[in-house]
Amino acid sequence: MDRLLYIAKEGIRKAKNSLVLPLIAAIALNGCSDCYTHNKTTMKLNRPVDGHVASMQTLELEPEPEIKRPRETIIDLINETHALSSRGMPHDAYATAVPASCLDGHPEWTTNTSFLGMIERGMYFPSLRFTMKDVSTVNHGLGHLQHEGTEGEAIAQFNEVEQMLMGYPLFINDAHQPLDRVRWAAYANAYGLEAMIRRAVQEIQEGNDLSEYRRMDILLYSLLLEHDGDFSEVRRKIERLVENGEVEHEARQRIAQFRDWYAEVTQQGGDVMAEASLMAKRVSIIELQRVFGEEAAQLYLNAHTRLLNGGLAYEQFHEDSGQVSIYDGFRNEMVCEIADNAELESKRPCRSTSRICTMVNGENVEHLRLALCCMTADREGEEWTFRRTTADAEAFRYSRASGPVTLEGLEWKNVMLIEIKSRTELNEGRYCPDAVQ
Numbered sequence: 001m002d003r004l005l006y007i008a009k010e011g012i013r014k015a016k017n018s019l020v021l022p023l024i025a026a027i028a029l030n031g032c033s034d035c036y037t038h039n040k041t042t043m044k045l046n047r048p049v050d051g052h053v054a055s056m057q058t059l060e061l062e063p064e065p066e067i068k069r070p071r072e073t074i075i076d077l078i079n080e081t082h083a084l085s086s087r088g089m090p091h092d093a094y095a096t097a098v099p100a101s102c103l104d105g106h107p108e109w110t111t112n113t114s115f116l117g118m119i120e121r122g123m124y125f126p127s128l129r130f131t132m133k134d135v136s137t138v139n140h141g142l143g144h145l146q147h148e149g150t151e152g153e154a155i156a157q158f159n160e161v162e163q164m165l166m167g168y169p170l171f172i173n174d175a176h177q178p179l180d181r182v183r184w185a186a187y188a189n190a191y192g193l194e195a196m197i198r199r200a201v202q203e204i205q206e207g208n209d210l211s212e213y214r215r216m217d218i219l220l221y222s223l224l225l226e227h228d229g230d231f232s233e234v235r236r237k238i239e240r241l242v243e244n245g246e247v248e249h250e251a252r253q254r255i256a257q258f259r260d261w262y263a264e265v266t267q268q269g270g271d272v273m274a275e276a277s278l279m280a281k282r283v284s285i286i287e288l289q290r291v292f293g294e295e296a297a298q299l300y301l302n303a304h305t306r307l308l309n310g311g312l313a314y315e316q317f318h319e320d321s322g323q324v325s326i327y328d329g330f331r332n333e334m335v336c337e338i339a340d341n342a343e344l345e346s347k348r349p350c351r352s353t354s355r356i357c358t359m360v361n362g363e364n365v366e367h368l369r370l371a372l373c374c375m376t377a378d379r380e381g382e383e384w385t386f387r388r389t390t391a392d393a394e395a396f397r398y399s400r401a402s403g404p405v406t407l408e409g410l411e412w413k414n415v416m417l418i419e420i421k422s423r424t425e426l427n428e429g430r431y432c433p434d435a436v437q
Contacts, residue, residue, distance in 0.1 A: 034098075035098050035099070035102035035124070036098070036102070036109070036111060036118065036119045036120065036124055037118055037119065037120050038094065038096055038120040038122070039096060039097075039098075041068065041069070041096055041097040041128060042094055042095070042096040042120075042122070043069060043070070043094065043095055043096075043128070044093065044094055045070075045075055045078065045079070045089070045093040045094070045095055045138075045142075046079065046089050046091070046093050047072075047075055047076055047079045048079075049076075049079050049080050049083040051080065051083075051170070052080075052170070052173070052175065053073070053076060053077045053080050053167075053170045053171070054073040054076070054077070055175075055176060055177070055180055056171075056176075056179070056180045056183040056184065056410060057409045057410065058073055059073055059074065059077060059132055060131075060132050060410070060411075062131065063129045063131070067129060068097070068127075068128060068129060069128050069129075070095070070128050070129070070130040071130070074130045074131070074132070074134075074135065075130075077135065077167070077170075078135060078138055078139065078142075078163070080170055081139075081163040081164075081166040081167050081170070082142070082163065082166075084166040084169060084170075084291075085159075085162050085163060085166045085231070086162065086231045086232040086235045087146050087147060087159070087235060089142065090142055090145035090146055092112065092121040092122055092145055093122065093123075093142055093145060094120070094121060094122030094123065095122060095123050095124075095125060095128055095138075096120070096122060096123070096124050096125070096128075097124075097125055097126065097127055097128045098124045098125070098126070099126070100126040102124065103124065103125075103126060107125070107126075107137045108123050108124065108125050108137055108138075108140070108141045109123070109124045110122070110123045110124070110141045110144035110145060110156075111124075112144065112145055112149075112150045121145075122145070123138070123141035123142070123144075123145070125137075132187065135163075135187075135191075136160050136163075136164065136191035139159055139160045139163040139164075140156045140157070140159065140160040141156070142159060143155045143156035143157070143158065143159030143160060144156045146159060147239055148238070148239040148242040148243060151242050151247075152212065152216070152242070152247060153212050153213055153216045154216045154219065154220070154238050154241070154242060154247050155235075155238060155239070155242065157196065157213060157216045157217055157220060158216075158220050158234070158235060158238055160191070160192075160196075161192055161193045161196060161220065162231050162235075164187065164188040164191055164192030164193070165188065165192060165193070165231070165284055165287065165288070167184050167187075167188065168181065168184060168185075168188075168288060168292075168296060168299070168300050168303075169288070169292045169296045171184050172295065172296060172299050177408065179407065179408055179410055181299055181300075181302070181303040182303045182306045182307055182312070183410050184303070185300070185303040185304055185307050186307055186310060186412075189307065189310065190310070192280075193220075193221065193224065193280045193283075193284065194276075194277045194280045194281070196217040196220075196221065197217060197218070197221045197276045197277070197280060198273050198276065198277065199214060199217065200214045200217045200218050200221070200258075201262070201272050201273050201276055202273075204259065204262060205272075210255065215248075215251045215252075215255060216247075216251065218251065218254055218255050218258050219238075219247070219250060219251040219254050219255075220234065220238065221258075221276075221280070222254040222257065222258060223237055223238070223254070224280075224283050225279060225283055228283055228286045228287075229282075229283030229284055229285075229286045229287035229290075230287065230290065231287060265431045268430070268431050269431075269433050269434060269435070270431025270432055270433065270434060271337075271339035271340070271371075271373055271431070271432050271433065271434035272434075273337070274337035274338070274339045274373035274432050274434075275373065275431055275432060277337050278335070278337060278373060278374075278375045278388065281304060281335055281375065282375065282377070282386050284300065285297050285300060285301060285377055285384060286384060288300050289384070294379065298379075301333055301335065301377055302329070302333065304335040305329035305330045305333055305334060305335055306328075306329035306330075307329075308336060308337075308338060308416060308418075309337070309338045309413075310412075310413040310414075311397075311412050311413040311414035311415060311416060312360075312407065312412050312414075312415045312416070313329065313330065313336075313395075313415070313416045313418055314328045314329050314330070314415075314416075314417065314418070315328070315329070315330050315331050315418050315419070315420060316417055316418060316419045330374075330418075332376055333376055333377065333378075334374045334375070334376050334389075335374060335375050335376075335377075336372045336373065336374040336375075336391065337372065337373045337374075337432075338370055338371070338372060338373075339371040339372065339373045339390075339432050339433060339434050339435075340370070340371040340433075340434055340435045340436045341368050341369065341370050341371070341395075341436065342368065342369045342436045343366065343367070343368060343369075344367040344368060344369050344394065345366065345367035346366070347364045347365070347366045347399075348364065348365060348366075349363065349364060349365075350362050350363060350364060350365050350398065354398075356396075356398050356415060356417060357398055359407065360398060360405035360406060360407050360412070360415050361400070361405060361406055362398040362399060362400055362405050362415070363399070363400045363401055363402070364398070364399050364400070364401060365396050365397065365398050365399075366396070366397045366399075367394070367395075367396055368394065368395045368396075368397055369392075369393075369394055369395075369436050370391075370392075370393040370394070370395050370418070370436070371390070371391075371392065371393075371432070371433060371434070371435060371436045371437065372390065372391040372392075372393055372420075372432075373388070373390060373391075373432030374388065374389045374390070374391050374423075375387065375388050375389075376389070387425060388425070388426045388432070389423050389424060389425050389426060390423070390424050390426060390432045390433060391420050391421075391422070391423045391424075392420075392421045392422045392423075392436075392437055393418050393419060393420050393421055394418070394419050394421060395416045395417060395418045395419070396416065396417045397414050397415070397416050398414060398415045398416070398417075399413075399414040399415075
């Protein structure tokens with residue numbers, strides 16, 4: 001058994017996989033463990049692609065309890081985004097379900113090697129009942145199977161981010177309702193580039209040491225900003241860094257630069273998370289324009305004008321006649337982040353006559369004061385012009401105590417009716433304040 005354990009460890013070392021502890025432990029404790037061998041649940045994820053995906057309502061359907069395999073609609077979505085990205089679906093994209101104890105707390109384990117018939121290429125999960133919330137985990141594992149993905153977390157994190165952006169073009173055809181794009185924007189906000197940089201900022205704010213995941217997040221965020229969101233170029237850059245063993249060195253330099261920027265923003269009383277999120281949206285717009293054209297970039301922008309911190313939002317226009325639709329979002333194609341909020345009136349039950357409460361099946365309403373950090377993007381010839389503004393606003397937030405609100409079969413954290421009280425355009429070097437004025 002000592003010889004077997006030595007061979008196993010050597011195989012893992014050569015595989016350069018970052019998640020080796022659960023496998024070593026399983027072999028050490030169980031001998032010829034079946035934790036990382038293919039079994040009757042194993043399935044190949046590669047599927048033909050046709051440029052079409054199911055509606056968000058269909059994609060969000062929960063699998064029946066007895067269903068143990070991924071739904072084809074979810075697998076198709078993963079294949080379709082990879083077909084549009086800078087590195088496609090790996091050929092060895094197998095998924096296998098194993099006992100949760102095999103994974104030692106990890107959401108997945110990936111190996112790109114095989115020896116002694118004990119370890120098989122592919123990804124291992126505690127369950128193959130994938131839902132939309134599992135898509136980013138699968139994309140992360142597929143990144144480990146891509147070129148230079150077995151060394152550390154750089155490519156895996158990058159692939160996770162890129163696939164969330166690649167979903168937008170799939171929802172712009174007539175087969176999808178407008179809220180499908182907004183819903184995808186909500187997922188991208190929760191699992192894409194914006195979410196990654198927000199988590200890194202939070203770790204810095206709390207004074208924590210940055211994990212390898214957060215270090216790689218800052219590295220790829222910095223590179224994407226530097227290259228105006230060119231995912232193909234940044235992927236090649238990261239692959240070269242991995243190949244030359246320079247990832248950590250480059251990451252340390254980028255983190256130092258990011259910390260300098262963080263200090264500059266905070267010293268001015270600015271909101272780092274809001275500013276970082278808007279910059280992520282900026283490079284995403286440029287990349288969608290570069291790869292898919294103006295319509296994709298414009299519809300991405302439009303989706304985000306209707307979304308605010310995980311909920312739906314639309315602006316109340318006192319000066320305009322007629323009734324404003326809940327689908328209208330912010331005027332002037334303005335994309336916003338909440339930098340701060342203060343309660344003006346505590347939560348109270350909705351009136352039965354409230355149009356919005358009726359539309360979204362809401363239960364409660366709150367009156368808030370908001371500090372918004374916003375951005376507009378205008379196409380001028382071959383270039384995009386981005387302008388940032390800070391906005392003082394009041395809002396009524398509609399929600400349910402028992403869960404999310406719903407609109408056209410999709411669930412949302414809340415819905416806000418917003419009235420902009422004042423707006424101030426920000427010059428270069430000025431930042432959105434992190435507090436309600």
